[in-house]
Amino acid sequence: RKNVTRGIAHIRSTFNxxxxxxxxxxxxxxxxxxxxxxxxxxxGFSYKKKGDNVNASLEFGKxxxxxxxxxxxxxxxxxxxxxxxxxxxxxxxxxxxxxxxDILEDDLEGKDEETKFLLKEAYAMVxxxxxxxxxxxxxxxxxxxxxxxEWIEEPExxxxxxxxxxxxxx
Numbered sequence: 001r002k003n004v005t006r007g008i009a010h011i012r013s014t015f016n017x018x019x020x021x022x023x024x025x026x027x028x029x030x031x032x033x034x035x036x037x038x039x040x041x042x043x044g045f046s047y048k049k050k051g052d053n054v055n056a057s058l059e060f061g062k063x064x065x066x067x068x069x070x071x072x073x074x075x076x077x078x079x080x081x082x083x084x085x086x087x088x089x090x091x092x093x094x095x096x097x098x099x100x101x102d103i104l105e106d107d108l109e110g111k112d113e114e115t116k117f118l119l120k121e122a123y124a125m126v127x128x129x130x131x132x133x134x135x136x137x138x139x140x141x142x143x144x145x146x147x148x149x150e151w152i153e154e155p156e157x158x159x160x161x162x163x164x165x166x167x168x169x170x
Contacts, residue, residue: 031069039063041072044079057083070107074100078115085118090125097122 009023033041040063047056060080068076081096097119104110 031067033068033072034065037063037065037068037072037076041076044076044083048079048083053083053086057087057089070103074103074108077103078112078118081115081122082118085122085125088125090122090129093122094119094126 008025009021011019012022013020040059044056044059044063047053047059057080060076060083063076064073077096077100081093081100084090084093084096097115100115101119104112104115
């Protein structure tokens with residue numbers, strides 16, 4: 001559909017599990033969610049609810065669309081970043097959360113303390129992993145140096161010299 005709308009409404013009542021919705025306002029949106037985006041987004045939230053953050057992060061990533069409303073783009077990146085953080089993919093989490101913050105600040109002109117906090121924690125974990133890696137490399141280097149110092153070269157065996165004597169036969 002070209003004329004996508006967004007509105008404010010609330011459910012007045014239900015009859016036979018069918019909601020009766022009172023619409024308070026509508027406005028036209030320049031962007032729309034595709035069926036593909038909605039399907040992956042729904043699966044992402046379903047996996048998140050079950051605690052399956054690996055599949056949740058994959059689904060939120062697959063749901064991404066450049067043509068989706070900025071609010072949806074923000075939610076997708078934030079949820080993807082959160083799921084990646086939980087599974088320990090901190091560098092990937094930082095990328096998703098930074099993108100979420102860019103969308104929030106540039107396109108939605110908003111702020112979200114929770115996203116800021118998640119991003120700060122993800123930065124800290126990336127830094128921690130880098131320091132651990134450096135420490136491990138330093139320890140391996142020290143171990144190699146110690147191993148070289150402890151190495152004792154055995155002397156080369158001396159060559160056996162055979163001297164032939166001439167015997168006079170008389």
